[in-house]
Structures are given as C-alpha cells and as structure tokens.
Amino acid sequence: DADVTQTPRNRITKTGKRIMLECSQTKGHDRMYWYRQDPGLGLRLIYYSFDVKDINKGEISDGYSVSRQAQAKFSLSLESAIPNQTALYFCATSDQGYSEAFFGQGTRLTVV
Amino acid sequence: AQSVAQPEDQVNVAEGNPLTVKCTYSVSGNPYLFWYVQYPNRGLQFLLKYITGDNLVKGSYGFEAEFNKSQTSFHLKKPSALVSDSALYFCAVRGLPSGGSYIPTFGRGTSLIVHP
Numbered sequence: 001d002a003d004v005t006q007t008p009r010n011r012i013t014k015t016g017k018r019i020m021l022e023c024s025q026t027k028g029h030d031r032m033y034w035y036r037q038d039p040g041l042g043l044r045l046i047y048y049s050f051d052v053k054d055i056n057k058g059e060i061s062d063g064y065s066v067s068r069q070a071q072a073k074f075s076l077s078l079e080s081a082i083p084n085q086t087a088l089y090f091c092a093t094s095d096q097g098y099s100e101a102f103f104g105q106g107t108r109l110t111v112v
Numbered sequence: 113a114q115s116v117a118q119p120e121d122q123v124n125v126a127e128g129n130p131l132t133v134k135c136t137y138s139v140s141g142n143p144y145l146f147w148y149v150q151y152p153n154r155g156l157q158f159l160l161k162y163i164t165g166d167n168l169v170k171g172s173y174g175f176e177a178e179f180n181k182s183q184t185s186f187h188l189k190k191p192s193a194l195v196s197d198s199a200l201y202f203c204a205v206r207g208l209p210s211g212g213s214y215i216p217t218f219g220r221g222t223s224l225i226v227h228p
Contacts, residue, residue: 004155035218040121042202042220043156058215090155094216098144098163098206101216103155 003027006091006104013081013111021076021107023091030096032074034058034066037088037106046089049074050096081111114139114207118219125193126227133188133222139207145186146216147177150200159201162186173197193226200224 004025013019025032030051035043045058047066055068063085067075078085088108092101115138125131137143144163148156160171167179177188188201200221206214 033216040220042118043218045215045217048215092156092216098161098214100146100148100158100161101156101204103148103157105153105155 002105004091004093004102004104006089006107008107009105010108011110013109015082015111017081019078019081019109021089021091021109023074023076023104024072025074025091025093025102026072027093027095027102028071029093029102030071031094032068033092033094033101034064034074034076035090035092036060037090043090046076078109078111081109083111085109086111114143114205114217116203116205116217116219118201118203118222120222121220122223122225124225124227127195128192131188131190131193131197131224131226133201133203133224135186135188135203135219136184137186137203137205138184139205141207143186144206144214145177145179146204146206147171147175147186147188148202148204148218149173150202150221152199156202159188193224195226195228198224198226 033048034046049055049068065077091104094101117136146161147159162179170176203219204216
C-alpha cells in the first residue's frame with residue numbers, strides 16, 4: 001500500500017460544483033501539504049498543516065479550503081469549481097526535521 | 113522569501129552521455145536542498161538531498177548533485193544517462209523558518225529527454 005493515498009485519481013466536474021479531494025497517509029508525519037501542478041508552473045502550494053489544529057494558507061489558496069480531520073487525513077475542497085482550477089493536485093507529507101516530502105500519486109481534476 | 117529557479121524547461125542528452133539539470137536557489141540562511149523526479153502519471157519521488165557536510169551528494173538511480181554555496185546552485189548530475197531517466201525533475205528548497213516553518217518551495221521543473 002502507498003504511504004500517501006489520494007482519492008479520486010481522476011475527476012471531471014462541472015463549473016460551480018463543490019468537490020472534495022481526499023488524502024490519507026501512513027507515514028505518521030505531522031505535516032501535510034496540498035500542491036497544484038500546472039505545465040510550466042511547477043508545484044504551487046495551496047494549503048499546509050503542521051498538525052490537526054494548525055492550518056495555513058499557501059501562495060494560491062483563493063477558491064480552496066481544507067480540513068484536517070485527523071493526523072493522517074487532509075482534504076482539499078473546491079467550493080465552487082471553475083475551469084482554471086483544472087490541474088493535477090498533489091498531497092504530500094513530511095516530518096518536522098530536514099527530511100524529504102512524500103507525495104501521493106496525484107488527482108487529475110478537470111472542470112468543464 | 114525563498115525561491116528556486118530551474119533555467120531549462122527541457123534538457124536533451126544522448127544515452128550514455130553525462131547529464132546535468134541545473135538549479136539555483138535563494139533563501140535566508142543555510143538551505144536544505146532536494147531533487148525529486150516525476151515519471152508520467154506518478155507523484156514526485158525523492159532522489160537526493162543536501163543538508164550539510166560534503167558538497168557532493170549521492171542519491172538514487174546513480175544521480176548525484178553538487179552544492180555550490182558561492183553560486184547558490186545545486187545541479188543534478190549523472191555520469192551516464194539512460195533512456196529510462198527520461199522524466200520531469202524538480203529542485204526544491206527548505207530554508208530557515210519564517211514564522212517557525214520550513215515550507216518546501218519547488219522549481220518549475222525540467223523535462224529530461226534521453227535519446228537512444
């Protein structure tokens with residue numbers, strides 16, 4: 001089983017719909033992140049959480065919200081999806097030290 | 113604010129030749145530097161990191177990277193490229209905490225194409 005699991009892997013939704021992307025991890029890490037990947041723009045940080053009670057906005061948080069339901073679960077919601085939110089979304093985890101991040105396989109979201 | 117630059121969108125190299133994927137960074141204090149690889153339809157996978165110590169870091173799949181503090185660079189290298197190395201490569205930095213946090217910042221990625 002993967003250390004970081006994202007569901008769904010692919011999703012097509014209509015403009016204006018609410019959608020939730022889910023992430024769970026078995027690494028036991030406190031820190032979790034949501035990134036968005038667009039061609040030519042690399043990975044951009046949407047939200048991050050250092051523990052269940054600590055949630056912070058990243059550089060592109062507008063139009064998104066998150067929920068840290070437990071240490072192992074971190075969900076990303078698009079309250080009213082729009083076409084320019086079409087992208088590949090990644091969840092990642094890391095510990096508090098200098099370690100690398102561990103990524104899920106990504107969710108490819110298309111908003112039509 | 114910390115930042116990472118990968119000046120090349122794409123690097124082409126023939127199989128068996130050495131490869132270099134460039135990365136420069138900007139950060140307050142000592143940097144913690146990482147390279148990741150992304151294969152099609154997959155998440156990012158960790159290759160190697162520099163925290164402190166020897167400037168030449170060895171990682172997975174025969175890759176290595178050289179930390180150069182004066183040039184603020186952390187270029188990824190491999191002596192002999194394989195076709196299977198073709199993928200998207202990301203450089204990342206985690207700098208001194210701003211408000212107590214080490215947030216990884218990623219470059220835009222470099223597509224490595226190894227030709228048979």
